[in-house]
Amino acid sequence: MWGQEYRTASGGCAAALDEHYAHTMSFGRGRGHAVLRGAATEYERAVFRALSALIGEERDEQVAIERHFELLKEFPRDLMSLKRAQLICFYMGRPDTSLKFVEQVLPENQDQNYIYGMLAFPLLELGRMDDAEKAARKGLAINKNDCWSQHNLCHVFQQECHFKEATEFMKSCSPSWAACSSFMLTHNWWHVAVCYLEGEFPTSKVLEIYDHNFMTELEKSDCEAAEVYLNALGLLLRLHIRGQVDLAKDRLAALLDALTNEKIWHVEWLLDLLVLWALSSMGEITRADNLLESLRSRVSSMDTKKQQVMQKAIQLAEAVYEYGKGEHKKVFDILGPDFDALSCKMIGASDEQVDVFNEVWYTVLINTGESSRAIEVLEKQIRKREGAPFLWRLLEKAYSLHGRAADASVASEKANALQAAYSR
Template sequence: MEGEMKLDCWGYQVRTCSDACMSAINSYYQQVLSYGRKRYVILDAPKSDPQCVLGNILAAHFLCSADSSRAQPHIEAAKSYLNHASPYEKAMFDVLLYFVSPDRDDDLAVELHSKLLQDFPRDLVSLKRAQILCFYMGRPDLSLKLVEQVLPINGNENYIYGMLAFPLLELGRMEDAEEAGKKGYEINKDDPWSQHALCHVYQFDCRFKEAVEFMENCARSWHSLSSFMLTHNWWHVALCYLEGQAPMTNVRDIYDHCILKELERSDAVPAEVYLNAVGLLLRVYVRGELDAFGDRLRVLANNVANQAFWFLEWHLDILILWALSFTGEFTKAEDLLKGLKSRCGVLIVLSHTMFAHESECLFKYGKGDYEQALEFLGHEFDAVNFKIIGASDEQLDVFTEVYISLLLNTGEPKKAIQGIEKQLKQREGVPFLWCLLEKASLMLGRAEEAASYGKKARELEAAYFT
């Protein structure tokens, strides 16, 4: 084990005699940063050099998300040769061993990553890992702090500006996010995270046609993306069509040919596809356009009734709950709900209590029990408190729309108007919000105001895709 040191693509030392091992590690880095679908390439590293600490611990981290029993031998191998590892490998071992621990404290995990990045600031994969953790913690502020920590030394690097742009847009700094996204796109036009960040900005600004044209031009580079990134980018395109009041056939075609089509690939990850598919259909339903999709929701609900797709992500779980309850699969929905409540009971903190209430809400909403659904969601609902489900602001918007819909369906138009006006302060170019305002005003007998809101909605609809 006195083998030579090689340098990885960051320039950090890794003890291995195997060029193939080093190549697998570097290929894995590239797959992670580019949202590639071949992250399993890291498994070639310990095959090429069973004594490489970095190859083993990275393989263990990769396997933990799917099969922790397969990860343990790699952890033990890394531990066995740790005394001969480089300082970088030892630091990575400590961070990743804690990261895969079942008793992990997320705040401490972020702190450990921050320390790692102080010592090894060129390691953009560790930055990415930490940012994903921050996302599921609902902490874009921490995510931004991490990327700013390493930005000075990585100012001209590929992928860094997409990682800068996302927390900026999550913090509402859209101009800064656009600037960062454009810089990332200039460095690498195929960087999916920079593309994605720019789409977020254009979409938020109601530049729907610009967003669609930009993303459809980028789509030529998406074939090699993971199931999630591929279908999520198309989800954004479909949503821009939907929000800009394009013909519903545009939205349906993307659902059929760009999202569900992914399931035909032998290496597809169905859960990642279903997250975007069900999320899109919920948007369509809230807007009263589900009839244009025929029996697609029923077919989708039948697929996600498979318990193999449950308890993977909070966000997917609550979307599945809605799909199952709406299509009459009440027994399955109740089984899922019980499982979620049990898990939330173990994690007795405010955020998980809120998640349990949101789950109950989506279950009741799907059944058409609007009074009970609103009771669980609460009359002071604010989507920003639900980032812990693992959703961006754009993904959370649908729950705000559900909230407003529930207020209207339970005869609370004044309260609904408050929610609508709050949304309009941020995105006054969304026709659907003006339609909701028109409906609420009619319920209050304000015909003249309703007419002006309806006119505004029609003007916006005509401005985007006609």
């Protein structure tokens, strides 16, 4: 009708469209009446109001947050809007606000599927691991196949250096991931691979996940490739930092054509940073320059307030670009002695995802002779995660560089003991 097919199964909707079009084409008096037959409900108006703050030149994430609080106050069982609100918070690096959202609606959703996974994530991002574990387990008691609750329980295991428990748990859950998006499928496997790396399991286990879970996903007709690259590059950077440079570059070479395709740029800030490292480390300097300049241009077009927030993202982008080229002194000059990747969460990354940039920084401190500062930050980090062998190995290098041979020996023994314990 009217030159186009209707894409609706509703007879009432089709009739209203017919009436509206007929009055419009004939300059009739019933145009408004036809439209108002389907007037928006209070809920629809509230959702539209919340979404409108995320669209166009007047886009304002803070306004969107405020409107989502209003929406969820009136419609607390709208878990789709809760999920959207939490995503806004994630890309603003605000787990505290994300937690407030879910706490606001929790009393009306005590028995609901998915709610406890949504509770667990901001809790773990705020360092409340015991509470996060309880929430994740409660979510799994309602639905053992809730991949977000599975993911968040793995986060807890990983942060507490229970690497063997994490890998065994996630592998037992993996049959339930078949229907997951490209991101969630490969991200859950990414966690398994990172736990293998952190526990210093054989590198073959890490590569098996990369080759058989990441690369096979790219072969699927409904794959969202950028979502796979995000997890793949995050894993390869960790391999590279741990001295597995050839293994990382072999796999980067297979991705290079895709990474130079500008269609995947600016999908995610985190992906852009990882692509920037990949391009510069593989000698694609012109492409890397183009991506870096494009990121700067994006930020310069933002309003003043957003530009100030995103300056740290640009600083980190410049640093990973130089790190890929092997210019460690320039990385140190850019990041300075007080860098903490957790201050860069506006790039849209969890603590675990962004931590790789701290690993870059630790390595840079050692390679630029900043042994005193390296010792200081590594000892502080080890107090939080004493069970991470890689941190002890970095500390061993820093001690050796600083002339503290006895302390270096102790750190080496600690790393070896942890690695042996995890491999049993």
